[in-house]
Amino acid sequence: MTETLTLLGLESSCDDTAAAVVRHVPGGAAEILSSIVVGQTDLHADYGGVVPEIAARAHTEKLDHCIEAALQAADIGLSDLDAIAVTAGPGLIGGVLAGVMCAKGLAAGTGLPLIGVNHLAGHALTPRLTDNLAFPYLMLLVSGGHCQFLIAEGPDCFRRLGGTIDDAPGEAFDKTAKLLGLPQPGGPAVEAEAQGGDPGRFSFPRPLLDRAGCDMSFSGLKTALLRERDRLMTEGRGLHARDRADLCAGFEAAVADVLSQKSVRALEAYLATEPDNPAFAVAGGVAANLAIRSALETVSTEAGASFVAPPLALCTDNAAMIAWAGIERYRLDLFDDMSLSARPRWPLDRTSPALLGSGKKGAKA
């Protein structure tokens, strides 16, 4: 733990192509020397969602440019690096493969060590990058592809308390935006629209709140919203702006309610382990939603846990979190060789039963 480390991180598991350089001096705060994120929103705009083949094609031709931009912004060369960290899953396999192979080429050509990082670990370790948070802390990872409560016990040790059994909330935001004629990505669009709406006009379902545990469900919410929309459109021969704002507000309130009430239970389970300095951290794109963020902060404070929400740019997909997770693995001597595989499915918690996906391919996340 005495060595200053400078790592390059690469991320390409969904629709953001990213490269970043992070430096860490033991005992000090980590420093993000650069973080380049190139989105693909325009490429997928016509399709109402991320198309895996289109994403994979873009990553393949953008990643090396991102790396050059990240090195330049950090004002360093490849020879100043100690290792290359890359997202090796879970995610859209075509994009993950492009990242892993580019990282292998870089590592082979430079002789630098290669470190494969779980994308979810990248998110889950972000509070240590930004706030130097000590283990164990409670983590809510809530994004377009994921939703789970984890107790982070170490850089390579996560215990899942529960999560979604169907859609992720970010996915529900995107679908809501689509149903209501709002632009993608749906999160910011629905949030903006919700600000002028009445969250009490429509009462949307809060599934699984009557059940014990921290599991959640969001697919019914989307169906309920579709039903209300169709009813309003039949009555009014179109959707009035007022209706749309109220639908968005009602939807956002339902998501915030489910997440905060399940957070209460997750906090109970976490606090039962008697951590020295209880902390509740959130990450993922949905954590950028201010209504949700403040609801989570309230329950955290009420439970007596300090609340940590990384800045927005580090909540959504980025490569600084991958470089940081790489630094954590480097310090544990966890390296990979050139046979590193890209994995579409890769649960962080290797012991808890699968929530999503099963069979030959195994649990999704």
Add this chain to the structure above:
Amino acid sequence: MPPDPTIVAFDTSAAQCAAALLSGGTIRVKKVEEMAKGQAERLIPLLEEVLAEAGLRWTDLDAIGVGIGPGNFTGIRISVSAARGLALALGKPAIGVSNFEALAEGCDGPVLASVPARGDFSYLQLLAYRAMTDPAVIEHLAIPDTMRRLGVTCIGHAAHEIANDIGAAQAAPCYTMIEAIARVAARKLASGQSLARPAPLYVRRPDAAPPRDPAPVILP
């Protein structure tokens, strides 16, 4: 640039992992391993074996030659991504070579090259002295008129059928694919032309359709 550059070439556009080392104008090492999957795990170790057998290190290379397809989309991306990473690491160019160029390498005169696509489909491209047509994907023998030229030599997987259909000659490729990729890369490097970064040659557009449900009409 040396007249006979040292180049490592690789290709995973088909169900194999192939690599070759070209140096002093000759192929010094060539390895082709058949595999339906696992190319991503095998590629770099295979390249390191090729280099070791030639007694060379990565830094001894003048350039990287990489097969850009057409072929398996994932396979092409595996090689192109690795090539771009290697090029960046070594500060040496990565040179993309299509399967059409590889098939035509060493053949005098215009070539109509065919590469297997899935099912009853073929990828086709006409390569002439100075010009070439855009590549196309065709079903069975639906050969575009622009490619039905007298005097072409048909090379590739459907060469026999195509030659019969359009009344042209056919020939076997002069080199194995991986050897040809290395040679074309060396030729492009020696030509001094500016070399774009290698990019996959998919020919087919991504299989994606716009959503069926139209967005609702928003009233004031």
